[in-house]
Amino acid sequence: MSIELWLAFIATSAVLLIIPGPTVLTVISYSVAQGRRAIGPLVAAVALGDSTALFLSLLGLGALLAAAAFWFTVIKLAGGLYLLYLGVRLLRTGISSTGLVAPTAPSSLWRLFANTYLVTALNPKGIVFFVAFLPQFINPRTNATTQLWVLAITFVIMATLNATLYAVFASSACRMLASPRAQRGFNILGGSLLSAAGVWALLARRQA
Numbered sequence: 001m002s003i004e005l006w007l008a009f010i011a012t013s014a015v016l017l018i019i020p021g022p023t024v025l026t027v028i029s030y031s032v033a034q035g036r037r038a039i040g041p042l043v044a045a046v047a048l049g050d051s052t053a054l055f056l057s058l059l060g061l062g063a064l065l066a067a068a069a070f071w072f073t074v075i076k077l078a079g080g081l082y083l084l085y086l087g088v089r090l091l092r093t094g095i096s097s098t099g100l101v102a103p104t105a106p107s108s109l110w111r112l113f114a115n116t117y118l119v120t121a122l123n124p125k126g127i128v129f130f131v132a133f134l135p136q137f138i139n140p141r142t143n144a145t146t147q148l149w150v151l152a153i154t155f156v157i158m159a160t161l162n163a164t165l166y167a168v169f170a171s172s173a174c175r176m177l178a179s180p181r182a183q184r185g186f187n188i189l190g191g192s193l194l195s196a197a198g199v200w201a202l203l204a205r206r207q208a
Helices: 003-018 022-034 036-059 061-067 069-096 106-121 124-137 144-176 180-203
Strands: none
Touching: 003 124, 003 144, 022 036, 022 069, 022 106, 022 144, 022 180, 036 106, 036 124, 036 144, 069 106, 069 180, 124 144
16 A cells, blocks of 8 residues: 555544544544543543444445345444434433533443443444445555455554543533533433434435
């Protein structure tokens, strides 16, 4: 793989990562609701989730999802319903809260990590996207497997950095506006974003 091809992959990936998707919406929602203490678990969950999706893609699951409408639909619906579940929970928290959110226990951070990981890893469009996207930057004259792993590692690093920047920004906004009313608004906004992402995932049509 030439350095020019690798730089082209980086530039294209950067544009795609900046555009908010289900993972970014999840990171923003939880960062706004939980503050800076959520950054570590969120970033780790995104890194592990993208690594899982990429690993499954490289194993061939992406090809299965791309070819089998049934399994694509099953996983897509599961992911969409999970996003809706998270969004409704956050909305209920925002509507029922009467003051600042109390500090969460360590177990809550684990649940936050698990939720973000599942949203990131169980995104069938992401898995199928990797299968269609990565080969575009492969040089057929050299070892394809090595190139795929290089691209996969590069993408995970970039996705982790992207999630970190989004989390830091969102948590800073939360800290600057840490009033009871703002906390309720953040939870309602975050829940709305997650619910919208869930509806989008459920209604999005499978690409031909």
